[in-house]
Amino acid sequence: MGPEKDCILDIRDLVMRFGGLMALYRPDFVVMRGSITAIIGPNGAGKTTLFNVITGFLIPTEGLVLFNDKPITCLKPHQISRIGISRTFQTVEIFRNMTVLENVMLGFHGRMGSSFTASGLKAPWAVKKENLIKEKAEGILKFIGLSRKSNHAADSLPLGEQKILEVARALACEPALICLDEPAAGLNETESHVLSSLIRAIKEKGITVLLVEHDMKVVMDISDDILVLNHGQKIAQGPPDEIKSHPRVIEAYLGDE
């Protein structure tokens, strides 16, 4: 297999400008199918911006994002979600007005949601789909370890579990690529440990993981490949061992913080 066959996401010549501010400048890289790829960098390096471009929340000033060799830069967020890229948010964005189970069930909306009319008429196929969604959602909660809280109000969960719930919801989109934005932020050591093994388990399922993370322990522990950004540009890419000792990476971190 050549490298082209292996890559699920290909970022080419990407430029994102906000007025006079250059948020991203050509951080060309590819994400290998089935890998865990981490994006790190000092605050304001453009990591979340990059996520927002990949998931369609921002339209880049220039450049291309290819997902499975198809350009997705002009797609809307919900379309991108439906073709297999799902994400979590840095600021926890669970649906606070729903139960834990309903949060995960919503994740299936893009792929198997029923139309307004079918729902209103309680069409048999809509009811069937709804039952299937529920079953699948319960499966995901089991996988992620939140089954016993499935009927709790989502906002009654502690922060750690809210973050896990967000991952569960993203899994419900049945993605090929899942983008996690600082999943370990605000978690204690035990919780980030749980998270690390969860991310590995996701990889085991054949889902490619792309994550932005500040917690170096988590990053070094689980990543196959690490991309380092600074001021919107790529300054290094490679496996954890290489990145740890990379002079420009050390410089970027020491220079900034």
Next chain:
Amino acid sequence: MEQISLSGQLLQYLITGITIGSLYAMVAIGFNIIYDVTEIINFAQGEFVALGGLTMASLNVTLGIPLVFAFCGTVVFVTLIGLLMDRLAIRPIRQPSVVTLIIATIAVSFILRGAAMYFWGKDPYDLPPFSGRTPINILGGVIQPQYLWVIAFLVIVVVLLSFFFDRTIAGKAMRACADNTDAASLVGINVNRMVLMSFALSAAIGAVAGIIITPISLMEYDRGAMLAVKGFSAVILGGLGSFPGAILGGLILGLIESFGAGLISSGYKDAFALLVLLGVLFFKPSGILGNVEISKIKRF
């Protein structure tokens, strides 16, 4: 009847537009003061104007209190209403969301309108103009002196406000709240008091607007709703939160309305401002001079 020349007529529209525009600008400033500090759009802003005009009519005409004293009395009274509004209607809301706050200010506007009807009835009230009704002739146009008073008062309000916000401690504290509520409270500014003050201040400006416009257009209890909508249109046109924007927006709106009513259709007079509002909202929600993010709710 004497035929008024076209240029005279256009001049008339211009002056009327600027006068009405000054009124809208004052309502718009009132909106902005409360919005900047609290991120609340006060739907009762127009009621302050109506109350201003009606109270003045009672004090000045019914009770015969001299103009200057009646003026001050009215402003004080309406300011008190503004204070009460914050204390009784806005502050007690436990979980302020945009929708609840909108509903609360609408509720207050209903209460004030209902109370105004109870005390003043449904008939319009008149006020004697500040300096008589002898029209002034300028370039073939005929102008009531009160029009000039309205424009003059807009200038006075703007000058006083800039002095307040630039030179006084309270004004600077309020500006700090507007920039960043959390930071302001960290440096020891009492945010609650600033919110209270913003209501007082915009009530006072509303009262002034009501007093000066009543000799031109009379005042009745239910005028507030439309004034609020027009004032808000001015706010949006100029850019929410921007003071120069409020003035500019108000004046442009006044001119559009005056020329639209004169040259196109007087029946649709009120629709012009609203079409402008919709146009701006749909195509450039940040307005002419604004660069605000679409509404986020601030804590207070």
Next chain:
Amino acid sequence: MLRYRKYPVLIVSLIIAFFPWVAAHVPAIDHYPDIMIFAGIYAIITIGLSLLMGYTGQISLGHAAFYGIGAYASAIFTSRYGWNPWLSMLLGTVLTSLIAIVVGGPALKLKGHYLAMATLAFGIIVFIIFNEEAGFTGGPDGMTGIPGLSIFGFKLNAERYYYLVWGIALLVFLFTTNIIQSSAGRALRAIHSSEAAAMAMGVNVPGCKIVVFAYSAGLASLAGSLYAHYMNFLNPSTFDIFFGIKLLIMISLGGIHYIWGAVIGAVIVTFLSYEWLHYFEELEILVYGLILLMITVFLPQGLAGIPEMIKNRFKAAP
């Protein structure tokens, strides 16, 4: 959130069904069924509005306009062009939904205050058009001679109209509750909670908002047609901003997050304005203001939220 069971719906339906019979035997309330017709008409609007505002979180102060467009569409199609009333009603509803799609497209990109003001402005503009386009609408004097409704040659008198209106209200209630309890309703609640997350989960946020807006506008239009054919005359003042805000009072009083609340609120406010507030005459606006303020401060979940409030209190107590 709300999980409807069949029995409460059945019981309430039975109460509504037998109410005219009971009222006919109690002289003091024998005119209540007439008032209930209006309550039913308003309930059709508030159910849709509750889905839009309570569940999807999109405020609208302009639904009086859609109500009016429906009423005038029925009136104009039937009395000026002689079309069948049922056809006119259907066409009016479709037309109104289309207008809602056109207006909602740009308007629903706005949030909070902006959306409130945009819908308010739309409502006022439509109201001005009702007044000014006298050639079509009769202007401020209104329109008369709107035909009543009949089914298979049976003319619907007040008693039958009662059942027509509440029958439609029941269907609308069931349809809307089904939506809420399905994946479509979940998507709407997701939009209310976090638009960004909803989008990331594959929810077509602008599309959903427009569909709900058009649906609620269509219901308002349907209610307007029912009103027009019942009253047989129209006057623009029925559709002013005040009515738009009255709708807001209905759903806030009943409980904005409950479809039941929309029905309760519609019934109570209708009785307030047709019966109980007569004593206050035109001061009713003051009373409405006070009610609205009391609810926002003391009962933010509305009347339908009281059971849950009590339940939570008991849960917290031990």
